[in-house]
Amino acid sequence: MRNFEYLEPTTVAEACALLKQNGGEAKIFAGGAHLTILMKQGLYQPRALINIKKIPGLKGIHCNDAGLSIGALVTHRELETSALVRDKLPVLCDAEREVANIRVRHMGTVGGNLASGEPLTDLSQIFIALDGRVKIAGPIGDRIVPVEELFIDFYTTILADDEIITEVMLPLLPKKSGIEYLRFSSSSVVDKPAAGVAVRLTLEPGSEIIQLARVVLGCVGATPVRAQKAEESLTGRRITLELAAEAGKTASQECDPISDLRGSAEYKRAIVGTLVKRAAIKAYERAVRN
Amino acid sequence: MNKTISLTVNGVERTAEVEPRLTLLDLVREHFGLTGAKLGCDVQVCGACTLLVNGKPISACSMLALDADGCDVLTIEGLSKHNKLHPVQEAFVEFGALQCGYCTSGFILTTKALLDEIPHPSEQQIRDYLAGNFCRCGCYQEIIQAVKNVRSEA
Numbered sequence: 001m002r003n004f005e006y007l008e009p010t011t012v013a014e015a016c017a018l019l020k021q022n023g024g025e026a027k028i029f030a031g032g033a034h035l036t037i038l039m040k041q042g043l044y045q046p047r048a049l050i051n052i053k054k055i056p057g058l059k060g061i062h063c064n065d066a067g068l069s070i071g072a073l074v075t076h077r078e079l080e081t082s083a084l085v086r087d088k089l090p091v092l093c094d095a096e097r098e099v100a101n102i103r104v105r106h107m108g109t110v111g112g113n114l115a116s117g118e119p120l121t122d123l124s125q126i127f128i129a130l131d132g133r134v135k136i137a138g139p140i141g142d143r144i145v146p147v148e149e150l151f152i153d154f155y156t157t158i159l160a161d162d163e164i165i166t167e168v169m170l171p172l173l174p175k176k177s178g179i180e181y182l183r184f185s186s187s188s189v190v191d192k193p194a195a196g197v198a199v200r201l202t203l204e205p206g207s208e209i210i211q212l213a214r215v216v217l218g219c220v221g222a223t224p225v226r227a228q229k230a231e232e233s234l235t236g237r238r239i240t241l242e243l244a245a246e247a248g249k250t251a252s253q254e255c256d257p258i259s260d261l262r263g264s265a266e267y268k269r270a271i272v273g274t275l276v277k278r279a280a281i282k283a284y285e286r287a288v289r290n
Numbered sequence: 291m292n293k294t295i296s297l298t299v300n301g302v303e304r305t306a307e308v309e310p311r312l313t314l315l316d317l318v319r320e321h322f323g324l325t326g327a328k329l330g331c332d333v334q335v336c337g338a339c340t341l342l343v344n345g346k347p348i349s350a351c352s353m354l355a356l357d358a359d360g361c362d363v364l365t366i367e368g369l370s371k372h373n374k375l376h377p378v379q380e381a382f383v384e385f386g387a388l389q390c391g392y393c394t395s396g397f398i399l400t401t402k403a404l405l406d407e408i409p410h411p412s413e414q415q416i417r418d419y420l421a422g423n424f425c426r427c428g429c430y431q432e433i434i435q436a437v438k439n440v441r442s443e444a
Contacts, residue, residue, distance in 0.1 A: 001311040006293060006356055036313075036352040037333050049310070051357070077346075101422020102400065104334050106346040107353065190335070190422045 005048040020162040033108035034116045067171040072111025101190045111165040117155040120192035125218035129198035135167040151223035176203040178286025180279040194262040199279035220257035227251035239284040248277035295359040300368025315350035326366035326395040337423030340396035366395035385436035389427035
C-alpha cells in the first residue's frame with residue numbers, strides 16, 4: 001500500500017473543505033472495508049485519507065414522520081441487529097444477514113457501501129425499491145438525491161470530489177405494501193451475489209390490484225437498475241404465478257450482466273427471472289396481509 | 291507523517307508510532323510479536339487474520355492500525371489466563387477441530403465473539419456466524435461440534 005496522509009476532521013464542513021483542498025486526490029475513510037482492499041491492490045492511491053468517524057451526527061438510526069433515517073456511519077451489523085429496523089423495515093435486517101461475512105459487516109458502513117459504487121452489493125436495490133434518498137453534504141450545503149440517481153457506472157457515482165454521503169432516508173412502506181429481497185450466490189454463501197433482486201408492491205386501497213410496483217435488479221449491470229417494463233407488467237393486475245413468471249422473464253431482459261466466475265450472462269439472466277418471480281409472490285403475500 | 295497511537299492489546303496498554311499504511315495485522319505481528327493471527331487471503335474473505343476489536347471480529351489484514359487508536363484489541367495470545375486454556379480453546383482441542391492450525395486463531399476468536407453475544411447459539415446461528423471463516427483442512431464438522439460443546443467459564 002502506498003503511504004498517505006491521514007486527516008481527522010471533526011465536522012462535515014471541515015471534511016468537505018479537506019476534500020476540496022486535495023482536489024480529488026483524497027478519499028473519505030469510514031469503515032474501510034472496501035477502500036483498504038483497493039489500496040492494497042494499488043487500484044486507489046490516494047494522497048490522503050479523511051477519517052470521518054470522529055464527526056458527530058453521522059451515526060445512529062432514527063425514525064420520524066418521514067421514515068427511517070440511517071446515518072452514513074451505521075455499519076451493516078448495526079442495521080442487521082437494530083430493533084428499530086426489525087420493527088419498521090425487517091427486509092433490511094434479513095438482507096444484511098447475508099451480506100459478506102461477520103467481520104465485513106462489523107467494519108463496513110452504509111454510506112461507504114453506497115459511495116463505493118460497488119455493483120456487486122445488496123443494499124442499493126432495497127433502498128431504490130423503497131424510494132429511498134441520500135443526503136449529500138458539499139461545500140455549499142446539502143442536497144438530497146434519490147438513491148436511484150446516485151449510480152452512474154461501475155464504481156462511479158454522482159458524488160463530486162468534495163461531497164460526502166451523510167444519511168440515507170427511507171420512507172416507511174404505506175399500508176397494503178410488501179417488499180422482498182432475494183439474492184443468489186453461485187459459489188459460497190459469503191461470496192458477493194451473482195444477482196440480487198428487490199420487489200416492492202403496493203396495492204390499491206380496498207382491493208388486491210397492484211397500484212405500484214418496483215422491481216430493482218442488482219449485480220447484473222454497471223449499476224442497480226429498475227426493470228420498468230416488468231414494473232408496468234405488474235401494475236394494475238392481481239398477482240398470479242403466471243404473471244409473476246412473466247414479470248421475471250421481462251426483467252431478465254432489462255439487465256446487462258457480464259459473464260464472470262459467478263456465472264455466464266445467460267445464467268444470470270435466468271437467475272434474475274426466477275428471483276423476480278419468487279420475490280413478487282412474496283411481496284404480494286406481505287402486501288395483502290399488511 | 292507517522293502518528294502515535296494508544297491501544298489496549300490483550301489487556302495491556304500499548305503505544306506505537308505507525309505509518310498510516312500499516313495494517314492492524316502487521317502492527318500486532320511485526321511490532322508486538324503476536325503472531326497467532328495469520329495473513330491469508332488479504333481481502334477479508336478467509337478469516338485467518340481475525341482479531342477482536344472492542345469485542346467484535348474484524349479482518350486485521352484490512353484494518354488500518356491508525357483505526358485501532360483507542361480500541362481494545364484481543365488476539366489469540368490474550369485468551370488463555372494463568373497458563374490455562376480458554377474454554378473455547380479447550381473445546382477445539384477436545385473435538386480435534388483443527389489440523390494445520392492456520393485458521394484456528396481466527397475460528398476461536400470468532401467463536402468467542404459469538405458466545406459473548408449469544409451464549410447458547412443454535413447450530414444455524416453457529417453456521418451463520420462462522421460462515422466467513424475458512425478451514426482448508428476441512429475440519430468444519432469438528433469445529434461445529436467444538437463450538438456446540440464449549441463449557442461455560444464459571
